[in-house]
Amino acid sequence: AAAPSQYTVTLFPGDGIGPEIAESVKRIFNAADVPITWDTHIIDVHAAKPGEDLISKEALDSVRRNGFGLKGPMATPIGKGHRSLNLTLRKELGLYANVRPCVSIPGVDTLYHDVDVVTVRENTEGEYSGLEHVVFPGVVESLKVITRDASMRVCEYAFEYAIQNNRKRVTAVHKASVMKLSDGLFLECANEVAERHKDSGIEFQTLLIDNAASLLVSNPALLDVMVMPNLYGDIISDLCAGLIGGLGLTPSGNMGTGCMLAEAVHGTAPDIVGQNRANPTALLMSALMMLRHMQLRPQAQLIERSVYTVLQEGVVRTGDIGGTSTTTEYTDAIIRKMDQLR
């Protein structure tokens, strides 16, 4: 089927620095002639009344209808308070796989130079079931739920991703030495999916989560695409982001059936809100994952090359990665670079 010539994308600018970085992405996309119309939905955490859904049915329907959403950071309360809006979106939209590629960026100074890994995280269940209860004062139980359906689906996605993106290997990360039944089921599914894809040329291996953490910091080049239950994915993807310079640089895409939500996974950075100092790279790179899904590869390539060149030149960069430039200056530099590279 031919790709549509014009897309509508639901935009959740998010809290804190969200609106500033969303503005940057909109300007860059505009300059690159990306055929997107934004359908903006503001989710106001503070305006919600008790019992009311923070994310309106209109907002959810908008993503379902458009098939694509882009989301800035949204604050999550710790311990008490409402369920994370990030989690609500994942659940309501059935976003079953969270994909986070981490690639060393030339010019961004870190200890590692050869990181090129992708975390594929199960995004709907596991330790994120939300099922918890107080058994007795001072005794709490939380349920980790692992299902065959969700495990098969996310492992299948990991292999498809590996094939489509010319990767070499898929590693299933688990702790089935301890959680013999739950992670055991996940591992069984991973093995089954690997078996199905045994003629694809993609290698398959399994690794304990603790070993994976150790290997990633000592020899990340040994890893490629990794697939794992929800919480492990949360931890490992942040670890990987740390290897390449932080969450401010790392894209994330949530895959659902019939829709995709790209999101910046860093925080809302309350300390620098409204100061024009935020780094829009993570949101921008996430938006590029979305462009590739729209078959808008040429635009995605041009923007990505421009971002990499600006970061590599190192003259214009934001504070989080050692620079002094404003968000606007950095955005301008990317737009100028596109004009040069075009």
Next chain:
Amino acid sequence: AAAPSQYTVTLFPGDGIGPEIAESVKRIFNAADVPITWDTHIIDVHAAKPGEDLISKEALDSVRRNGFGLKGPMATPIGKGHRSLNLTLRKELGLYANVRPCVSIPGVDTLYHDVDVVTVRENTEGEYSGLEHVVFPGVVESLKVITRDASMRVCEYAFEYAIQNNRKRVTAVHKASVMKLSDGLFLECANEVAERHKDSGIEFQTLLIDNAASLLVSNPALLDVMVMPNLYGDIISDLCAGLIGGLGLTPSGNMGTGCMLAEAVHGTAPDIVGQNRANPTALLMSALMMLRHMQLRPQAQLIERSVYTVLQEGVVRTGDIGGTSTTTEYTDAIIRKMDQLR
């Protein structure tokens, strides 16, 4: 009370390379005139009959009576099979806190040079409850159990450890943004214990597990003593080991009421068993944690300085850290160095 002049220590050499590295520790302790008699217990996984306890009552009683145990690696089956012997020991002996210091070792080539962190891991509950069931074919639940008692005890231990070892800060690591009740309880306990120790001069902070993983790889000098639920401790302590050169170099001590079990936490390394190539450093350093608890600090200091000097000189080292020496040669070199430094 005066320290006894002679100690008996229960020794579990373990599987695989266990007996070889245990032999190395015994030789070094002997050469350093450490007043220890070994009470050796061989746990033969293969000899056990179904339903029989793999770890005998005599073995457990021996640790309880002696107050000290030293343990080599024991293989853990994945998915199926008996419960991990490591876990059985922790459970039976009530070893409530697992302590893993990770310090950069001069001469061991890694990307990091300023790592000096300690993971204090809750060691009896959490995701390691062993409570799992199949709800329905293809749907599995595992229970994470967090109790006030265990959380208070391990947080209390972390503060005591920090005070006694002149550390600056304790960081409680959690995911209470998602597991609001269970990790919420852990966090509540950490805060309560911190409040009790507010005049100790030890700083206190809290950190999400994903942020901790990212921070440890990008700026480990910002962390000091960390305390956390069981599984997070498993992951984070291996990550930290990776920062300083791997599990072959990292000590671990399990603290119980009235007893302590020091252990090497690396694997049984089936590929090099019987080849005199294993690195005994982790077991040796774990045994030094034990000596310090016995108030045998002078011996511990001497052995530790010898190990560090040999590693720093870099002439004699085992294959896992880039050398070609045998276990025996490395052991000999440490013993010679003790004679020089004494």
